[in-house]
Amino acid sequence: MTDAISRLPVFSFLWPSMLWGLATVLVLAGGYLWLDARRRRATVHYPALKTVGVAIRGGTGWRRHVSPVLALLALTALIIAIARPQAVLTLPSRIKTVVLVIDLSGSMRAQDIKPSRIRAAQQAARVLLADQPSSVSVGVVAMAGTAAVAQAPSRSKDDVAAAIERLKPQGGTALGNGLLIALTALLPEATNDAERLMNDDTPQPKKPAVSGSGSSSSSDSDADAVAPGSYGAGAIVVFSDGESNAGPGALQAAQLAATHGVRVYTVGVGTPEGVVLSVDGMSSRVRLDERVLKQVADATGAEYFRLEDTAQLKKVYRALHAKLAFDKRDQVEVTAFFTALGALLATMAGLLSLWWFGRVM
Structure with missing residues (x-):
């Protein structure tokens, strides 16, 4: 409603x-x-x-x-x-490409969502994939201690579904790297900025213009700046529990996506209270960290959703699908x-x- x-x-x-x-x-x-x-x-x-x-x-x-x-x-x-x-x-979006980023960190083995966080994320990704128009290309980025493209953007739903199914939990979480790899898969022209950030070098991306600024020292990149969320041809959707312990900061990566106008929708997988997870004889409580996921979505003009149990899957899917299908506002x-x-x-x-x-x- x-x-x-x-x-x-x-x-x-x-x-x-x-x-x-x-x-x-x-x-x-x-x-x-x-x-x-x-x-x-x-x-x-x-x-x-x-x-x-x-x-x-x-x-x-x-x-x-x-x-x-x-x-x-x-x-x-x-x-x-x-x-x-x-x-x-609010007009139908003309999205041509959606890149799905799926968290494969060890904490995604947690079973506060049945059968597990990773399986719930894969199921949500498959449901979202199934209802995309045939004209939309979908890519998959696997994110753990590092990130890599598991499936380049493709219109073949069978290939994308197979790539999602092959994903297995690993160690470490590099949420920032996952966002940067997804950004380069969506916008190859952002590769240089993304590589500088991944190499811990100070990136010089385009910055959004500030209305009313009287500075005469604006750079050429400022003149080419775009508003966050203004890129209508594609979007990134992240399924994660929000915990990150490697790579560049997720918010830095989100700000780079924002300078290119790319929206990053985030889906929190898990529960805030979390569960105790035992791996290799060591136990720790793993919780859903919503703070960083909300910051990423807000910075890019997108929205955050929470997937607490499989019963909410359809609700989250409908809301996310509506945003991807009708998120272009025009006067x-x-x-x-x-x-x-x-x-x-x-x-x-x-x-x-x-x-x-x-x-x-």
């Missing part, structure tokens, strides 16, 4: 002062009601006028109100059109729509009056 409401259009007007013309509609509506009430009082005092009215109008009842109401609605639509309305609409002038609506209502008012009463109005 919330997603449906968020996709409703939000209106604004280029010439809002013209909306004062709607007062004319109220005046005309009031005048019509006054004349109708006067006519009804006259027929009470002079019953003979009712017979004359029937002969003139061809009938009484609700039909005589239809044409005036349609005419008033037509005038309303035309006045709104004069005010040049704009609607901010469109809809003056032509209201103009056409006004013309249509006026035509209907005239035709119905002509049909029922033998006159235009």
Whole structure:
């Protein structure tokens, strides 16, 4: 319900002062009601006028109100059109590529989600893959102590599903590396910036322009900057429990993705209270670390989801799929729509009056 409401259009007007013309509609509506009430009082005092009215109008009842109401609605639509309305609409995204990053760290063996975190993440990834349009390419990045492309973006769902199924838990977690490898798989032109960050060198990516900045020392990269979340041709989806102990910081990698406009949706797999996991005779409690996953999503203009149990799988999938399918907001002038609506209502008012009463109005 919330997603449906968020996709409703939000209106604004280029010439809002013209909306004062709607007062004319109220005046005309009031005048019509006054004349109708006067006519009804006259027929009470002079019953003979009712017979004359029937002969003139061809009938009484609700039909005589239809044409005036349609005419008033037509005038309303035309006045709104004069005010040049704009609607901010949530439009279907034109995503061409989705890169899935799946955490294979040892903590993903935990069974606070049945049968395990890794199996729940794989299942969620397969469900998301299955409903992608055939025109969308899907890639897979395996993330553990290091990260690597397990499947280059492909339109073959069988190949991608097989790559997801082959993934096995390993040791270590390099969430930042996983994001950077996914970014380069999605945008090869980001490779140089990603490599500098992975090599612990100070990267010099494009930075988002700051509105109103008066600095004259802006670099060429500043002039080419894009807004976070503005890249509409692709997105990254991360399935992880959020724990990271290797590679560059996840937030640094997210900021690099943001400078390229790439959204990184994150899905937290696990429970905040976690469970005790024993590996090679050593035991430790592994918890879902939502903080870093939320920061990554927020930094890139995306959203964070939590997958606490398999029963929530469909809910998370629907929300994530809706974001991938309808996350492109644009401002469109809809003056032509209201103009056409006004013309249509006026035509209907005239035709119905002509049909029922033998006159235009």
